[in-house]
Amino acid sequence: MGKKWARRNFLRTVGATVLTLPVMTTTAAAAQADFVWPVSDHINSPYGPRGSGYHYGVDIDGETEDPIYASRAGTAYAAEDPGGYGQYVYIDHGDGYVSEYGHVNSYDVYDGEWVERGEQIAGMGTTGSSTGVHVHLEIEHDGSPQSIPGDKGDWVTQGEPIPKDFPGIGGTDTGNYYSWPTYSRGDQSEGVYSIQYLLEEQGYNLNYHDGIYGSEVENTVESFQSSQGLSVDGIVGPNTWEELYVTVYDANNDPYWATYGAQHHLRYDQGYSISVDGYYGPETEGAVEDFQSNAGLTVDGIVGHDTWQALMDL
Ligand SMILES: [Zn+2]
Incomplete structure (x- = not known):
């Protein structure tokens, strides 16, 4: 892109x-988009079935401490799941949507902090169950993971809209945002x-x-x-x-x-x-x-x- x-x-x-x-x-x-990509790099593991089970997000490559930016505004939390996402940040967007950013090396948010879209929230890492430096991006609606498009090797650009395979703001199919x-x-x-x-x-x-x-x-x-x-x-x-x-x-x-x-x-x-x-x-x-x-x-x-x-x- x-x-x-x-x-x-x-x-x-x-x-x-x-x-x-x-x-x-x-x-x-x-500027007016819904969710945007949180980093700029290649997708190394897309959403969907894979050898180790269903992958409910996309993994995007990077280097240790590459900045990760909020995909959309909301209330951020610094969390930990040692056997899974490791250290991760999640953002509650307030309308049933939550985005999660897994395996981070460092946090740039405190629990309950309001962040704007595009604000730095974490540094990339390999914490938890991770085979290399990447961010696991997951978007959930009412607790259900939403399909995020992209194939292995695709380049994504931080700040550009994530093509919508999910309804997003307002709950419409076409994203009336x-x-x-x-x-x-x-x-x-x-x-x-x-x-x-x-x-x-x-x-x-x-x-x-x-x-x-x-x-x-x-x-x-x-x-x-x-x-x-x-x-x-x-x-x-x-x-x-x-x-x-x-x-x-x-x-x-x-x-x-x-x-x-x-x-x-x-x-x-x-x-x-x-x-x-x-x-x-x-x-x-x-x-x-x-x-x-x-x-x-x-x-x-x-x-x-x-x-x-x-x-x-x-
Ligand atoms: Zn992942």
């Missing part, structure tokens, strides 16, 4: 230079391009597709809000987004402007080297699926509610 993000940043730079696009500000991909940003007059960003393209999709003709929230966007948003029975304030917040986004399914159901807007965002915000032409083909599908995987969403190639929301939020 590390290479991919580097490539994206490179493409973002190239896009901004060659096409003289305004420089966009972006937030870290994982992204939120709609709010845009209003004076804003200038990639998200405003999406508003302009989605307004076109909703039947409005705009003179400008420039990522700038000026009077034309404001007036058009007010017309749209009025037509939808929304309160008319010219600001695109959660309620307006819910009516504004249009789902892009596949090559047979690819509304032109919605597809164009999704492609534009994937290319110029997320750095995918794809054509922005309003037509959904294999290239667009590949980018959508890769984005969904990285965002921890269901990977189905459909730009629907959750994917639009993640595109706007990340």
